Amino acid sequence: MTPEEQRFLLVGAGLFVLGIIGFLTRRNLILMVLSAELMLHGISLTMVTFGRMHQTQEGQAFTIFTLTVAACEAGLALSLVLALYRKSHSLDIQLWSELRESDLAGPTADIASETEKPVDAYENIPKLTPAGIVPKDPPRTSASSGATSSGRV
Amino acid sequence: MMDWFQSNPMTLVGLVLWAVGILWLMPAKHGGKPRSRILGLVLTAAGLVSFCLACGNPHSELANEVMFWVFGIGALLCGVLMITARNPVYAALWFALTTLATCGLFLLQSAPFLAAATIIVYAGAVIVTFLFVIMLAQQSGAAGYDQRSGQSVLATVAAFVFLGAIAMTLQTEKLDIEVRAVPVVAAVAEPAPAVGGMPGMPGIAVDLPIGAPATPPEPGNLLSVADADHPVGNLKGLGRSLFGDYLFAVELAGTLLLVACIGAIAIAPRREQGGL
Known part of the structure; x- marks a missing residue:
């Protein structure tokens, strides 16, 4: 193993470990699936490096299969996430902690904190106005009363 | 440590x-x-x-x-x-x-x-x-x-x-990877009988002396070994590996994609049932 291959293996291991941390710590369902994809990236890099070390095409051939499985996994996981979201109207994984084994401890953070108002950290992001029925009678103000009366009838 | x-x-x-x-x-x-x-x-x-x-x-x-x-x-x-x-x-x-x-x-x-x-x-x-x-x-x-x-x-x-x-x-750890280098030059220099290789595939002939007892051919996927004509990452070599050694797995991966597609459509919530 040359140092050239060793450092690619180290970067692959680093990507895998980052995926582990994200999967274990984050509470958003979508972010957990994304972290699993990050782990797959690390595995792919390691397998490509192994294939080059052994001078065979098998590493890259197997990575293509990993790519296929990753695509299947993303599709299935996202439809599962949507189904779970329809039931709980939240992406929080801890709302599903009822599914754990009965002798395990519950979630560490309190679920009651979910009911508090979400932090509005993204106020500056533009939001679309909700679509709906066009109001029939726009409220008249004194400045625009002449324009609206002339446009009507 | x-x-x-x-x-x-x-x-x-x-x-x-x-x-x-x-x-x-x-x-x-x-x-x-x-x-x-x-x-x-x-x-x-x-x-x-x-x-x-x-x-x-x-x-x-x-x-x-x-x-x-x-x-x-x-x-x-x-x-x-x-x-x-x-x-x-x-x-x-x-x-x-x-x-x-x-x-x-x-x-x-x-x-x-x-x-x-x-x-x-x-x-x-x-x-x-x-x-x-x-x-x-x-x-x-x-x-x-x-x-x-x-x-x-x-x-x-x-x-x-x-x-x-x-x-x-x-x-x-100093891992010594034993590279299965295919002896193209050696095969040319000493024409050995192709014991483990496939017919019509030059370069994968196992180098055997004539009088030696026939050892079993080296196991593995012979079409996946990189050689001078197909270096690692070569598209031709990759395709040869995929559709030679791993043909069954390719078919299986296609079936897996179909199953995942059907499953995703079946699992995803419909809009009539309440929408999102």
């Missing part, structure tokens, strides 16, 4: 700084005031640079070195920013950057077809699907569960002990 600590202090310092940076960047609430991200970013970057300096290759060319630095540190830094992002949309975009940097590393490892396929599949399909789901499911802005992380200290320490163990194994 102590030898490794003493001989690779840069790796150890890099791992510790990196872990502290991740812990600092993790979303957490302390008195309602979020921590500044600049310090965490500086810590993480310092740890990454130290970690990658420790595994530098003094014998490689400058261009190769620069590309490894850009892509390797880029992949790891974007990964850190992805798992610590407070907004899932930003996390998906950082993941796209990680994918691009990983494809750069694939290119350095002589896998151009794999890099292109990964960009097409991930950046073209997976990220877009994730963004659609985020837009469908999280319309109300920042959610409370994105501002906290569960058991971040325990997870980070355990994961970095794992990474340290891998680094120690890689840097102390």
Whole structure:
């Protein structure tokens, strides 16, 4: 193993470990699936490096299969996430902690904190106005009363 | 183990700084005031640079070195920013950057077809699907569960002990890979009977003396071995491996895609049942 291959293996291991941390710590369902994809990236890099070390095409051939499985996994996981979201109207994984084994401890953070108002950290992001029925009678103000009366009838 | 600590202090310092940076960047609430991200970013970057300096290759060319630095540190830094992002949309975009940097590393490892396929599949399909789901499911802005992380200290320490163990194994063990080099020159010089090779496939003939007892041919996928005509990463060689040795697996992967497609359509909620 040359140092050239060793450092690619180290970067692959680093990507895998980052995926582990994200999967274990984050509470958003979508972010957990994304972290699993990050782990797959690390595995792919390691397998490509192994294939080059052994001078065979098998590493890259197997990575293509990993790519296929990753695509299947993303599709299935996202439809599962949507189904779970329809039931709980939240992406929080801890709302599903009822599914754990009965002798395990519950979630560490309190679920009651979910009911508090979400932090509005993204106020500056533009939001679309909700679509709906066009109001029939726009409220008249004194400045625009002449324009609206002339446009009507 | 102590030898490794003493001989690779840069790796150890890099791992510790990196872990502290991740812990600092993790979303957490302390008195309602979020921590500044600049310090965490500086810590993480310092740890990454130290970690990658420790595994530098003094014998490689400058261009190769620069590309490894850009892509390797880029992949790891974007990964850190992805798992610590407070907004899932930003996390998906950082993941796209990680994918691009990983494809750069694939290119350095002589896998151009794999890099292109990964960009097409991930950046073209997976990220877009994730963004659609985020837009469908999280319309109300920042959610409370994105501002906290569960058991971040325990997870980070355990994961970095794992990474340290891998680094120690890689840097102390001198693995001797026995490359199955196909002796094209030797086969030409001494025409041996093709015992294990397939007929009509030059270059995979097993080198056997005439009078020696016939040893069983070397097991393995003979069509996947790289040779002079098909170096590693060559598209022709990759196709020969996929549709020669792994033909059944290719059919199986196609079936898996079909099953996953049907399953996703069956699982995904319909709009008539309440919509989203």
